[in-house]
Amino acid sequence: MDISAEKLKRVRLRHNLSQELLAKQSGLSLRTIQRLESEGGGSAETLHALCATLNISAEQLQQHSTPLQARWQRTTIISRLLIFILLFTALLSLMGKASATSLASYLDLMSLVILLGFLTLSTLACFGVNGLIKAISGLKYLASSQLYQHAASRDLTRLYQYIYKNCYVAAAIGSVIGLVSLLELFATTGNVNQFFYGLHVLSILWLYAAIIAELLLRPLIYKLTEASE
Known part of the structure; x- marks a missing residue:
């Protein structure tokens, strides 16, 4: 039986009841109670002992693993996609008008590779392969019209909050590395125009970070938070 650590502590x-008193009344060891409240799990006998002591049903202590569910509507998906395309097109248009140089200089592919690479590696390091898969597959909920309340939404919310922060961490790290390189280049060549042009190009890293964080992750975090409350 999969006992929820969070539910057991809350009940x-x-x-x-203290952990010691619950252990004494249920006939379980204090170590078992401490382990259940930190890791969950437990056998059927343990679950029944706790339910009898706390006078509750087994369902009130069990961890449900039903996948997060969403209500999908074709009009919602199409409208969200069109909004995103319009926003991205508007950004490109503004960038083209604001710059005397070609638009290609702004669309620095290496900046996007650095940002996505950092997010991928940091997510793998903290959440493993399953966490990375959940983060990618969870993007589909951005186009859903409604998410149903479920404990799984809390886990996905924490995952996206971590990635959201790392978007700007990656932009900051990339900017520092780029600035150091520009300073070394300026010290060698003394070319002021090249230095300021390099600073101009570094801003694309922050733009990519803002697009991912604010247009993708923030709406997802908001929607998942609403579903988990």
Whole structure:
């Protein structure tokens, strides 16, 4: 039986029981109670002992693993996609008008590779392959019209909050590395125009970070937070 660590702790506190007292009344060891509240899990006998002691049903302690569900509507998906395309087109248009140089200089592919590479590696390091897969597959909920309340949305929210922060961390790290390179180049050549042009190009890293964080992740985090409350 998969006992929810969060639910067990919440029910224990609701009954004004310490871990020691709950262990004594249920006939379980204190170590078992501590492990259940930190890791979850447990056998059927443990679940029944806790339910009998706390006078609750098994469902009130079990961890449900049903996938997050969403209501999909074709009009919603199409409208969200069109909005994103219009926003991205508007950004490109503004960038083209604001610059005397070619638009290609702004669309620095290496900046996008650096940003996505950092996000991928940091997510893998903290959440593993399953976390990375969840982060990618969870993007589909951006086009959903409604998410159903479920505990799974809380886990996905924490994952996206971590990636959201890392978008700007990656932009900051990339900017520092680029600035150091520009300073070394300026010290060698003394070309002021090239230096300021390089600073101009570095801003594209922040633009990519803002697009991913604010246009993709922030709406997802908001929607998932609403579903988990």
